[in-house]
Amino acid sequence: MTRPVILCVDDERIILSSLKAQLHNNLSADFEIEVAESAEEALEIIHELNDKKVEVPVVIADQIMPGMKGDELLGKIKIFSPQTLTIMLTGQASADAVGKAVNKAGLFRYLSKPWDEDDLILTIQSAIDSYAHQKNLLKQSSYQNVINQTLSLAISTLNFKQQITKALDYLVTVPCLNPPAQG
Numbered sequence: 001m002t003r004p005v006i007l008c009v010d011d012e013r014i015i016l017s018s019l020k021a022q023l024h025n026n027l028s029a030d031f032e033i034e035v036a037e038s039a040e041e042a043l044e045i046i047h048e049l050n051d052k053k054v055e056v057p058v059v060i061a062d063q064i065m066p067g068m069k070g071d072e073l074l075g076k077i078k079i080f081s082p083q084t085l086t087i088m089l090t091g092q093a094s095a096d097a098v099g100k101a102v103n104k105a106g107l108f109r110y111l112s113k114p115w116d117e118d119d120l121i122l123t124i125q126s127a128i129d130s131y132a133h134q135k136n137l138l139k140q141s142s143y144q145n146v147i148n149q150t151l152s153l154a155i156s157t158l159n160f161k162q163q164i165t166k167a168l169d170y171l172v173t174v175p176c177l178n179p180p181a182q183g
Contacts, residue, residue: 004030005054006059007045008023009060009062009073011062013037019089034049039061039065039069043080046084058084058085058086058127059077059085061073061087062089070089071105086108087108087123088109089112090112108130142174146171146173146174
């Protein structure tokens with residue numbers, strides 16, 4: 001199984017290199033760190049990872065980039081992958097611009113450049129924790145849904161064999177009981 005990916009997006013290679021090194025030093029045991037030099041490249045990576053069913057819990061993006069701006073990129077990621085948490089990193093944004101970006105892209109947090117490494121890691125760890133919590137809530141909701149569907153069979157007009165068949169159909173939708181598509 002592939003480790004989840006944290007994606008960093010910035011048009012400045014030195015920024016990407018610094019981000020990747022700091023994240024690698026602090027989070028590489030549990031996460032792959034990927035980088036993209038443009039919003040367009042980031043979207044390609046996100047789509048590829050999604051096709052491979054690789055989780056992307058966090059995307060960190062600069063606001064000011066040639067072509068597509070960071071808030072537009074993060075807004076697209078939110079639409080395509082709503083569970084992914086987004087962090088904007090920029091040194092050229094006013095409070096008004098940050099407010100608009102938060103609303104447009106649904107940011108988890110905004111960090112200014114230059115950033116403090118401890119604050120960066122704490123922010124990303126907080127996002128990862130929030131992502132895991134969100135994932136657990138979705139799983140619990142799925143379990144509750146299967147339990148409710150299965151219990152409702154007891155009052156249905158189906159015969160016993162049909163009830164058992166339906167109950168088994170419901171059970172295989174539970175993520176931990178559903179066999180992986182590959183392997």
